Amino acid sequence: MDRIKLGIVGLGRLGRHHAENIRFRIPNAVLRAVCSVVKEELDDAISTLQPDYATLRYEELLSDPELDGIVIATNSAYHCEMICRAAEAGVKHIYCEKPLGMNQKEIDQIREAMAKSKVRVFQIGFNRRFDRSIREMKKKLDEGLIGKPILLKFTSRDPRWREEDLLRFSPSSGGLIFDMLTHDYDLARWFTGSEAVQIHGYGGIYEYGKLRELKDWDNCALLMRFRNGMMVFMETSRNCAYGYHAEIEAFGTHGALRMGYPPSRDRLEHFTPMGMGRGCPQWFFEYWEPTFQAELQHFVTCIQEGREPEVSLLDGYEAVRWALAATEAVRTGKEVTL
Numbered sequence: 001m002d003r004i005k006l007g008i009v010g011l012g013r014l015g016r017h018h019a020e021n022i023r024f025r026i027p028n029a030v031l032r033a034v035c036s037v038v039k040e041e042l043d044d045a046i047s048t049l050q051p052d053y054a055t056l057r058y059e060e061l062l063s064d065p066e067l068d069g070i071v072i073a074t075n076s077a078y079h080c081e082m083i084c085r086a087a088e089a090g091v092k093h094i095y096c097e098k099p100l101g102m103n104q105k106e107i108d109q110i111r112e113a114m115a116k117s118k119v120r121v122f123q124i125g126f127n128r129r130f131d132r133s134i135r136e137m138k139k140k141l142d143e144g145l146i147g148k149p150i151l152l153k154f155t156s157r158d159p160r161w162r163e164e165d166l167l168r169f170s171p172s173s174g175g176l177i178f179d180m181l182t183h184d185y186d187l188a189r190w191f192t193g194s195e196a197v198q199i200h201g202y203g204g205i206y207e208y209g210k211l212r213e214l215k216d217w218d219n220c221a222l223l224m225r226f227r228n229g230m231m232v233f234m235e236t237s238r239n240c241a242y243g244y245h246a247e248i249e250a251f252g253t254h255g256a257l258r259m260g261y262p263p264s265r266d267r268l269e270h271f272t273p274m275g276m277g278r279g280c281p282q283w284f285f286e287y288w289e290p291t292f293q294a295e296l297q298h299f300v301t302c303i304q305e306g307r308e309p310e311v312s313l314l315d316g317y318e319a320v321r322w323a324l325a326a327t328e329a330v331r332t333g334k335e336v337t338l
């Protein structure tokens, strides 16, 4: 079977890792093209990843007849434009980092462009669905190990940001809820097979006072009721003093399932006069690294086998719709009904 030729747009924090995975770790894929508006990133990719070509203009990829699909890993504000242009140009297979778009208008526009297009495989970057423990948790929930599920609890804490970085990042990311909790919402939908109907939440600024001007928060907690009756609690932070912490617990009538606690970097424990301890992961990539390879491997395999990806356009769409509603709930202090 021919290998799948991919072009990637965006070679930043995450795009660069995706490009390396395509080039070195996904045997049935070829890194044909790389694109970035940062010349140094392109120069580095040319020498270390040896794509067939590199370009500053993503439009070049869209008119390349050799390319089987594109991977979009640019800043979130460009996702809508790039997905729509790729769909209109006849690109057959598209992977895009989360979020699908930044507002309701964008995600509607994407859905319309996709409906008119010939795109066969579309996958959104909900990489956590490819985590081994999370997949096992879903399987055990479906098998009824903990009986009837009652409550899901999600913790998503980023290590403490440098204030200037956070102030630069916050407006382009869509804010704390939009950026940090989108994976958790996707997992809650996947685990429950249901959608949120009522959302209540509180946010606050506990460390980065200048976020007030940007109408963002550094910590928040949400409580939701899902259509199937389940309760879902999510909390998130931009200033976790001990590192990166992602944890999930499902509680049911016959027991509980829990992953990510304690937040360990590895299986090593140290014993000193200070006591016993374990290292915490220090950023998201370190914790989720294997899932980024697995999700792109899935994308490539779906293209080769003509399969529907496990993570679809609708999943991306619903997560954005929810993120907008949750942000509204925290901003107004009122319960939002979806």
Ligand SMILES: NC(=O)c1ccc[n+]([C@@H]2O[C@H](COP(=O)([O-])OP(=O)(O)OC[C@H]3O[C@@H](n4cnc5c(N)ncnc54)[C@H](O)[C@@H]3O)[C@@H](O)[C@H]2O)c1
Pocket: 009, 010, 011, 012, 013, 014, 015, 035, 036, 037, 038, 041, 056, 057, 058, 073, 074, 075, 076, 078, 097, 098, 099, 125, 126, 127, 284
């Ligand atoms: N799945 C996850 O857990 C996860 C984690 C981090 C980031 N992300 C998502 O990945 C995306 C990228 O985030 P990042 O942190 O890597 O960003 P980044 O700022 O580090 O990199 C952005 C890249 O996009 C390129 N770019 C921007 N505009 C472009 C254009 N018009 N044409 C071509 N290239 C362009 C830049 O040159 C740069 O290479 C975001 O949408 C973010 O939400 C997902």
